[in-house]
Amino acid sequence: MSLKSTAFTALAAFTLTLAAPAMAQEIHVLDPYARSASPMAKTGAAFMQIENIGDADDRLIAASSPAATMVQLHTHREVDGVMKMVQVEEGFVVPAGETIFLQRGGDHVMLMGLTEPFEQGKTIPLTLVFETSGEIEIEVPVDLAREAGQGHDQGHGHKHGQSN
Numbered sequence: 001m002s003l004k005s006t007a008f009t010a011l012a013a014f015t016l017t018l019a020a021p022a023m024a025q026e027i028h029v030l031d032p033y034a035r036s037a038s039p040m041a042k043t044g045a046a047f048m049q050i051e052n053i054g055d056a057d058d059r060l061i062a063a064s065s066p067a068a069t070m071v072q073l074h075t076h077r078e079v080d081g082v083m084k085m086v087q088v089e090e091g092f093v094v095p096a097g098e099t100i101f102l103q104r105g106g107d108h109v110m111l112m113g114l115t116e117p118f119e120q121g122k123t124i125p126l127t128l129v130f131e132t133s134g135e136i137e138i139e140v141p142v143d144l145a146r147e148a149g150q151g152h153d154q155g156h157g158h159k160h161g162q163s164n
């Protein structure tokens with residue numbers, strides 16, 4: 001039994017190594033931060049910029065964190081005039097040579113069932129899973145004071161009207 005599971009782990013690790021190309025990292029995560037609506041909130045969200053310096057599109061397909069029991073990729077979509085938060089099963093494409101913005105009122109990483117409340121100044125580990133680049137681990141500072149849009153709008157033509 002334990003021999004079998006060891007063999008399985010080794011195989012899984014080997015497969016993972018094959019899946020992640022041994023080239024320079026082409027995905028860069030800039031300016032990540034996380035917040036929750038209140039210190040008592042059971043959910044939080046993480047925002048960041050994701051830059052693809054490679055010459056092929058990549059896609060953020062999943063995320064996980066020990067800080068939450070479930071992590072999903074979400075966006076806001078207008079349904080009958082009302083902004084709703086919905087899960088994006090297909091993930092977020094990061095086009096070659098471009099930077100995408102995960103930001104308030106738009107695409108974000110949703111953390112559900114927080115294992116501890118988000119406290120200002122705390123840092124949470126987050127694993128981002130990309131279709132091509134594989135897993136990228138980042139540390140995300142909790143910043144409850146940050147205003148929507150702050151430090152995010154360079155080179156981004158418009159501002160969102162709503163804040164959350």
Ligand SMILES: [Cu+2]
Nearest residue numbers: 045074085110
């Ligand atoms: Cu959400």
